[in-house]
Amino acid sequence: MTMNATIIHDIQEIIRAHISWNYTQTLTKYSYIDQWAFDFIDFTQNPEYQWYQREIEILKNIWFSSLYNQIIDLGPWNGVKWSLLMQKMADTTQRYLAIDISNQMLTIAKNQQKKMTTSIDKQYIQSDFDDITTIQQYMEGSNFVMMLWNTITNSIDMITYLRNLYDICNEKDMVVIGVEIGNGENIQNLVKEYNTPENRVLTFSPLAYIWVPQHAWYIDIMFNRALHRIEEWFVFEEEIVIAKLSIPKWTKILLSVTNKPTLFQLIASIQGSWFTIDNTYNNQEQYILCLWK
């Protein structure tokens, strides 16, 4: 099966599970495929969208002095952040490996990084990093892992993912993760940010990818207080059949979750996954970059 056929199959399987009220997976990771990769980049370049710029500012001020055999970038997106670090780490890094489920994103990152001439060996692999056994094979010999800009917060079970990641890392590996935190007052503003036509297009895109027609449904965006996360629900207002899959009226699909841990919850989660915090950069009160060893 090609990767695209696998993606279509996996989206259908997630819908099938949601029909039976099993919401252990969401569709977020399929929001960056094909032309939606460009839509997503446009969306985040909007000056009102601050988080991306904030992380870049933090990264600009960090200096990594160790030697790295291999840096693994989980979800490189447009490749800009690694390009930024590459300028500082060119003499201390041997290999760079980007892993992304979206072939289009990998192409964009590759084109961005082509502009930088260094001796670092660069590789781009289309794969799903939720599948920890698959990424384990690439971890061999690596000692620096980056999961930037909130990617981890889209996991239904962030802590289990962190534990699994911990298990495949060596003790001295550096793991860098960016997290947008939720501190109560800002939550309603964050929900508003999700409630834009551009975000709806992106959130809906995994269903558009399997040809769900653009009618007879609505998207409900809410903050789940018990689980401290923003949830985007897709509700079918009429029965529909897609690729032999019959979707009953009022089926609810959990399109995406974005965990908004408080700083306290985040620190508790990190300790729950046995990483030791080396440094926490918190120069913006709602965004932190954790460096773990």
Ligand SMILES: C[S@@+](CC[C@H](N)C(=O)[O-])C[C@H]1O[C@@H](n2cnc3c(N)ncnc32)[C@H](O)[C@@H]1O
């Ligand atoms: C929110 S963007 C973050 C991009 C980048 N790390 C940054 O800091 O700018 C998420 C990226 O990770 C990729 N991605 C998300 N979930 C993935 C998964 N399970 N496996 C592989 N790639 C994934 C997406 O295609 C996208 O490029």
